[in-house]
Amino acid sequence: NAGVTQTPKFQVLKTGQSMTLQCAQDMNHEYMSWYRQDPGMGLRLIHYSVGAGITDQGEVPNGYNVSRSTTEDFPLRLLSAAPSQTSVYFCASTTRGVSSYEQYFGPGTRLTVT
Amino acid sequence: GIQVEQSPPDLILQEGANSTLRCNFSDSVNNLQWFHQNPWGQLINLFYIPSGTKQNGRLSATTVATERYSLLYISSSQTTDSGVYFCAVVRGTINEKLTFGTGTRLTIIP
Numbered sequence: 355n356a357g358v359t360q361t362p363k364f365q366v367l368k369t370g371q372s373m374t375l376q377c378a379q380d381m382n383h384e385y386m387s388w389y390r391q392d393p394g395m396g397l398r399l400i401h402y403s404v405g406a407g408i409t410d411q412g413e414v415p416n417g418y419n420v421s422r423s424t425t426e427d428f429p430l431r432l433l434s435a436a437p438s439q440t441s442v443y444f445c446a447s448t449t450r451g452v453s454s455y456e457q458y459f460g461p462g463t464r465l466t467v468t
Numbered sequence: 469g470i471q472v473e474q475s476p477p478d479l480i481l482q483e484g485a486n487s488t489l490r491c492n493f494s495d496s497v498n499n500l501q502w503f504h505q506n507p508w509g510q511l512i513n514l515f516y517i518p519s520g521t522k523q524n525g526r527l528s529a530t531t532v533a534t535e536r537y538s539l540l541y542i543s544s545s546q547t548t549d550s551g552v553y554f555c556a557v558v559r560g561t562i563n564e565k566l567t568f569g570t571g572t573r574l575t576i577i578p
Contacts, residue, residue, distance in 0.1 A: 385563075385564055387564050387566075394570070395568075395570055395571075396472075396554050396556070396568025396569050396570050396571055397511075397554070397556075397566075397568045398568070399564070399565060399566060399567075402562075402564040402565070404562075404564070410562075412564075412565060413469075413565075413567070442509065444511060446511075448563070448564065450563070454516055455499065455501070455516040455563055456513045456516060457501075457503075457511075457513050458513070459510070459511040459512075459513075461509070461510060462509050
């Protein structure tokens with residue numbers, strides 16, 4: 355099991371460029387999420403998905419798009435990068451039990467927008 | 469939205485010491501979780517604890533939902549416990565909509 359993988363690990367973009375952050379999980383989890391972490395802060399939810407074909411917005415969705423065509427993959431698209439999107443991005447997948455709930459996080463993508 | 473406050477913001481301890489980290493939240497919650505982010509940035513889920521007490525080795529957590537706080541206890545600290553500890557809560561019914569606190573940075577000195 356590779357768990358949750360993210361690519362790339364690092365990326366530098368110029369203002370106005372677009373790109374896709376990749377996230378994949380091999381645990382057959384239905385639930386997946388994208389977060390951003392800014393310096394000295396906790397994580398903030400960007401978008402989440404409760405299954406293939408179903409996505410919804412989190413706390414800070416502006417400037418980002420997602421889609422979920424398969425259970426395994428949940429890419430995050432930056433439409434027109436802005437310096438305010440400089441951050442570390444984490445993807446997570448979630449397993450649920452009757453009285454349990456656990457997220458598995460990817461290693462993160464550090465994005466700098468100049 | 470719901471506010472999540474963690475204290476203390478920073479904590480420096482000698483190896484072997486015990487510590488208590490606190491998480492206060494401003495409204496009733498359906499989900500509360502504790503996470504550890506190690507110095508290399510990796511995030512690990514520690515506890516799912518909307519109420520009651522749980523223990524896992526040297527770590528334990530207690531949530532008193534009626535008084536809107538949760539505590540994370542770390543006993544006999546080791547250097548590998550260093551990092552940032554986050555509390556995160558869910559106000560509604562969608563458990564993916566976590567709101568994170570700003571964390572407690574724990575540094576364990578050998």
